[in-house]
Amino acid sequence: MKALLFDKELKLVNDYEKPIPKKNEALVRVTLAGICNTDYEITKGYMGYVGILGHEAVGIVEDVNSDDKSLIGKRVVPEISYGCEDPECEWCAKKNYRHCPNRHTLGIWQKDGVFAQYFTMPTKVLFEVPDEVPDTQAVFVEPLAAALEINEQLHIKPMDKVVVLGDGKLGLITALALNSQNIDVTLVGKHQNKLDIAKEQGVKTALLQDFSIEKKYDIVVEATGSVSGFETSLALTKPRGVLVLKSTVATGKELNLAPIVIDEITVLGSRCGQFPPALRLLQSGKVDFSKLISGIYDVDKALEAFERNKEKDTLKVLLKF
Numbered sequence: 001m002k003a004l005l006f007d008k009e010l011k012l013v014n015d016y017e018k019p020i021p022k023k024n025e026a027l028v029r030v031t032l033a034g035i036c037n038t039d040y041e042i043t044k045g046y047m048g049y050v051g052i053l054g055h056e057a058v059g060i061v062e063d064v065n066s067d068d069k070s071l072i073g074k075r076v077v078p079e080i081s082y083g084c085e086d087p088e089c090e091w092c093a094k095k096n097y098r099h100c101p102n103r104h105t106l107g108i109w110q111k112d113g114v115f116a117q118y119f120t121m122p123t124k125v126l127f128e129v130p131d132e133v134p135d136t137q138a139v140f141v142e143p144l145a146a147a148l149e150i151n152e153q154l155h156i157k158p159m160d161k162v163v164v165l166g167d168g169k170l171g172l173i174t175a176l177a178l179n180s181q182n183i184d185v186t187l188v189g190k191h192q193n194k195l196d197i198a199k200e201q202g203v204k205t206a207l208l209q210d211f212s213i214e215k216k217y218d219i220v221v222e223a224t225g226s227v228s229g230f231e232t233s234l235a236l237t238k239p240r241g242v243l244v245l246k247s248t249v250a251t252g253k254e255l256n257l258a259p260i261v262i263d264e265i266t267v268l269g270s271r272c273g274q275f276p277p278a279l280r281l282l283q284s285g286k287v288d289f290s291k292l293i294s295g296i297y298d299v300d301k302a303l304e305a306f307e308r309n310k311e312k313d314t315l316k317v318l319l320k321f
């Protein structure tokens with residue numbers, strides 16, 4: 001089968017062996033997949049991963065290795081990871097699979113990813129996509145679930161004022177997801193064209209240069225991944241407010257953390273989320289991600305798609321199988 005492989009370099013191969021589903025796994029034929037920044041980080045050596053890349057996909061189940069064959073023919077999206085399920089594992093025992101130290105993560109750790117004609121995954125982490133949701137929206141379920149994770153971690157009160165800082169994919173998806181729940185959210189960024197995507201769907205937006213930096217927001221979501229973004233986010237958070245870190249800010253630079261103590265700010269790390277609520281939100285039609293698609297490439301042009309993903313103005317690049 002065709003597969004986009006990373007082994008010191010990124011390469012498209014035509015003769016990768018089609019995977020065979022293990023017990024309780026399904027074989028999924030990929031129809032559409034999304035390139036994520038994590039994929040790009042892996043090509044720079046992140047996690048030391050070798051194998052098929054990719055963790056965002058939609059596909060059709062072709063086979064199931066268990067007695068229950070009901071998933072065959074269904075259109076599904078895979079969660080990105082599953083736990084070790086070792087009875088001794090305290091994380092798996094608490095069903096906290098996403099934090100299992102021996103988890104398998106599609107295209108990132110101990111599991112071939114979805115940038116191939118087929119992948120396998122345990123059936124319990126495959127979710128059926130409602131008919132109303134086209135592949136081009138369903139492929140956003142993983143980042144959308146990650147955005148909705150904030151709701152799981154935090155109780156956002158009706159009068160709370162929320163700011164999302166950063167108008168990249170993550171910031172846009174988070175702002176759209178919060179706005180769809182009638183939360184008072186403002187998306188702040190540096191690119192008018194990107195802010196407009198959210199604005200068209202009713203999100204309040206502002207250019208950073210025009211936005212007054214005051215400590216008046218109950219919840220601030222940092223989605224820029226930059227040190228200056230972290231500092232600005234902190235400067236926007238009300239005393240006793242919550243600063244949500246959605247992007248990993250990797251820095252060697254010294255950070256002044258004193259405001260966190262002085263203003264008693266809660267800093268909350270937030271990563272992946274549950275798929276069912278994200279699928280329900282997509283089904284409701286209250287969010288539309290079509291304007292986030294910068295290009296759809298045939299798998300044969302996957303390397304070109306990766307190049308496109310590196311360009312500055314790109315939001316989501318998709319691979320068609």
Ligand SMILES: [Zn+2]
Nearest residue numbers: 036038056142
């Ligand atoms: Zn991703």
Ligand SMILES: [Zn+2]
Nearest residue numbers: 084089092100
């Ligand atoms: Zn485990």
